[in-house]
Amino acid sequence: MTAAPAPAARTYGASRPFAWLLLIGGALGLFASAVLTLDKLRLLKDPSYVPSCNINPIISCGSVMRSDQAEAFGFPNSLLGLVGFGVVIAVGAGLLAGAAYRRWFWLGLQAGTVFGIGFVSWLMYQALYRIGALCPYCLVVWAAMIPLFWYTTLHNLRSGVIPVGRRLRPVVREAARYHGAVPALWYAVIALLVLNRFWYYWSTLI
Numbered sequence: 001m002t003a004a005p006a007p008a009a010r011t012y013g014a015s016r017p018f019a020w021l022l023l024i025g026g027a028l029g030l031f032a033s034a035v036l037t038l039d040k041l042r043l044l045k046d047p048s049y050v051p052s053c054n055i056n057p058i059i060s061c062g063s064v065m066r067s068d069q070a071e072a073f074g075f076p077n078s079l080l081g082l083v084g085f086g087v088v089i090a091v092g093a094g095l096l097a098g099a100a101y102r103r104w105f106w107l108g109l110q111a112g113t114v115f116g117i118g119f120v121s122w123l124m125y126q127a128l129y130r131i132g133a134l135c136p137y138c139l140v141v142w143a144a145m146i147p148l149f150w151y152t153t154l155h156n157l158r159s160g161v162i163p164v165g166r167r168l169r170p171v172v173r174e175a176a177r178y179h180g181a182v183p184a185l186w187y188a189v190i191a192l193l194v195l196n197r198f199w200y201y202w203s204t205l206i
Contacts, residue, residue, distance in 0.1 A: 011100035012159050021151055022092030025144045026085045032140035033081025040065055040076045053136045058198050063133035069126040077123070081141060084116060088148060106161040109152055117149040124190065128197045142190070147183050154179060 039051045043065055053061040064070055070077055091101075091109060120142050127134055156162045157172045164172055175182070195202065 009102050011102050012106055012161055013098075013100040014095045014155055014159075016096065018151055018155055019092050019095035021147060022088050023096065024092075025148045026088030026092055029081055029085035029141050029144040029148075030089060032137040032144070033078045033085060036061075036065075036078035036135070036137050037076060037082060040070070040078060055136075056201075058132075058134060058201050059136060060133040061135040061137065064127060064131055064135040064138060067126075067131045069123065069131060072119075072122075077119075080119075084112060085144075087112070103161050106156055106159075110156050110162070113145075113149040113152045116145050120145045124193075128193060134194065134198075143187070146186050150182050150186075151179070 039049075039053075039061060042049045043051070043062070051061040051065070053059065054063075073080075088109075094101075123138065124142060127138065153162075154172075154176060157164055158176055
């Protein structure tokens, strides 16, 4: 008598809009990371090199790249972006092709986006209140990371990858219903922080 085959492990797919979000958000982040990496290499080769995104005393990639925070782990931060956003693009492309992934895979993606948004938030604070300058390509990474984190979390909560208790299900349902409010508010808060931090400079342009 042969044993019954073991049940297949459950896999989770995703909607096409979410897949496109991963693909486009990952591509934007990868592009910005690639530009930052190339500029960092040029700066290491020639300390007098002036990046093209040095626009004024506030919008200055060079000031950010020369800071200790630009190499938080002993190497350029942009290398993390090359790897991380490359993975995000691959996941998005796979979902568009009809792939479905196991729970551990989605939890891994969740962990990656949690690390990414945490690291980006730390870099925001450093840029605003320690370095005192902004890098346009860093802003692109920030802008890409917010929806990647938010919609990955929302997908995992709604699909059951992250278990949700009965009391929290209405919260998740309403969050999904008004999903655009969170990233919009997040962007607005960042814009206000930038405006407030550098108002002494912006006010001279009015």
